[in-house]
Amino acid sequence: MPDRPTRRERYERARRRRSVVVAAISTIVVVGALIVLIPLTPGWERVRQAFFDGDVFIDTFPGLLDAFWLDVRILLWSTPPILVVSLLVALARNTRSPALFPLRAFAVIYTDVLRGIPVILLVFLIGFGVPALGLSREWANPLIWGSVTLVLSYSAYTAEIIRAGIDAVHESQRAGARSLGMTSSQTMRTIVLPQAFRKIVPPLMNTFVSLQKDVALVSLIGPVEILRQAGIDKATYANFTPYVAASLIFLALTIPCTRLADWALARQRARTGATTIA
Amino acid sequence: MNDTASAPVPAMKLSMRGVCKSFGSTVVLDGIDLDVAEGDVITLIGASGSGKSTLLRCLNLLEPTDDGQVLLDGVDIAEPGLDPDPIRRRIGMVFQSFNLFPHMSVIDNVTIGPRKVLGTDKSQARRDGLEMLERLGLTERAEAYPDQLSGGQQQRVAIARSLAMNPEVLLLDEITSALDPELVGEVLDVVRNLKAAGMTMLFATHEMAFAREISDRVCFLHRGRILEEGPPSQIFESPREARTQAFLQRVIDAGRL
Numbered sequence: 001m002p003d004r005p006t007r008r009e010r011y012e013r014a015r016r017r018r019s020v021v022v023a024a025i026s027t028i029v030v031v032g033a034l035i036v037l038i039p040l041t042p043g044w045e046r047v048r049q050a051f052f053d054g055d056v057f058i059d060t061f062p063g064l065l066d067a068f069w070l071d072v073r074i075l076l077w078s079t080p081p082i083l084v085v086s087l088l089v090a091l092a093r094n095t096r097s098p099a100l101f102p103l104r105a106f107a108v109i110y111t112d113v114l115r116g117i118p119v120i121l122l123v124f125l126i127g128f129g130v131p132a133l134g135l136s137r138e139w140a141n142p143l144i145w146g147s148v149t150l151v152l153s154y155s156a157y158t159a160e161i162i163r164a165g166i167d168a169v170h171e172s173q174r175a176g177a178r179s180l181g182m183t184s185s186q187t188m189r190t191i192v193l194p195q196a197f198r199k200i201v202p203p204l205m206n207t208f209v210s211l212q213k214d215v216a217l218v219s220l221i222g223p224v225e226i227l228r229q230a231g232i233d234k235a236t237y238a239n240f241t242p243y244v245a246a247s248l249i250f251l252a253l254t255i256p257c258t259r260l261a262d263w264a265l266a267r268q269r270a271r272t273g274a275t276t277i278a
Numbered sequence: 279m280n281d282t283a284s285a286p287v288p289a290m291k292l293s294m295r296g297v298c299k300s301f302g303s304t305v306v307l308d309g310i311d312l313d314v315a316e317g318d319v320i321t322l323i324g325a326s327g328s329g330k331s332t333l334l335r336c337l338n339l340l341e342p343t344d345d346g347q348v349l350l351d352g353v354d355i356a357e358p359g360l361d362p363d364p365i366r367r368r369i370g371m372v373f374q375s376f377n378l379f380p381h382m383s384v385i386d387n388v389t390i391g392p393r394k395v396l397g398t399d400k401s402q403a404r405r406d407g408l409e410m411l412e413r414l415g416l417t418e419r420a421e422a423y424p425d426q427l428s429g430g431q432q433q434r435v436a437i438a439r440s441l442a443m444n445p446e447v448l449l450l451d452e453i454t455s456a457l458d459p460e461l462v463g464e465v466l467d468v469v470r471n472l473k474a475a476g477m478t479m480l481f482a483t484h485e486m487a488f489a490r491e492i493s494d495r496v497c498f499l500h501r502g503r504i505l506e507e508g509p510p511s512q513i514f515e516s517p518r519e520a521r522t523q524a525f526l527q528r529v530i531d532a533g534r535l
Contacts, residue, residue, distance in 0.1 A: 176379065179366055179440070180366070180395060183363050
């Protein structure tokens, strides 16, 4: 290796320098324009007072954070059942035996119906409908039925993602495993599913981020989580700043999650040696 | 061979009797009869689409046969409804495109069969696997992943993965066709060593020189039939069938023999 930079290295260094300069200038121009132009709009002063009131922000933030803890708990206890149910539904759709036809049919209906109804409607239908069956007091808790709704709806979406991942594993992988004498369920568990899950990490994370936000819909049937708390605060202060604060709290959860997924994928790519084409 | 009525039927390791296979309206195997004795190395030659791969896949029950028998030690394994898993573990298969498991290291690829299918415990499987990798000159790559290996190394790992199951018969499906020319030799060396060790093998290939060197018998397939079968000297030097002659002429013209 020569000590002096190669032609390619010099070229790329120059290019890198140039792109940094271009990116910096364009960012300054755009952000500067926003800072200058937005306050010039006729309604800006009203919007600033209604949405960006520092005192209201400081007053309401701790309460919102407290309420957000409920969102986090709903998220945490809903996610494992979503993964389990969606995996079972995806596997049910993949069965071939004629005896399992009812299972297959159930899986198709499950995904079709639950993906076809808006989550917000499902929350109302299940959250108000099921307790109306006359359940005992502890079972009439809206938290339970709100969470069940999320599990039903999201496991239907996730099942389709998992199924796509299973289909994306090439048939030759199955042939390789079966030629060793592995049974079809061993092949599914040790060869197909591990590869399928690697392929679907991005869409799974996407769905997880989406779930983090849809947890707020549970508030529609009662529980005071962050969205509802923000609504209460808004009414108390006659100011929209709590909504901005709530948005920031959501972002503090969702952005790290997506970054984490990207990082995990990049690491795994580096480990198994697959190269990417620039 | 001096067969008499009273002599026991010569024990064939593997036989095909009138095996037929179609994909839709396309007839791929049209009545295959083939006998493989223990320790035999049989090569299957013929144009692409002549049925070589399908024949091997039918032997391993990766494709269900439509008709006819496949006898392994005299037992019909092609009987519809038979559980194929216990049979497949006795017949190894190596594929053109390796079919290694990309999410597992080399040593895990080699040990997964014994561990999952034979119930070998993890440390024993690892010892056996490392020994197998050493035999194939792959010791240093044990912890690597398939994507980090050359094609020749990947194919040798695939052979090691099959051999780890201690198969009675090994099916090799154009195992050098996906390799760069300079990597073919290392894989063929492995096959040579297997023959020396007495492994029963069926080998579909386009490597005519190698087929000539290693085979006990060569079968020329044409449109799903074994058109001509015999020792390599006869097939390559004085083929009887016009179609065999034409095929070999094309191979010679392409500089492959």
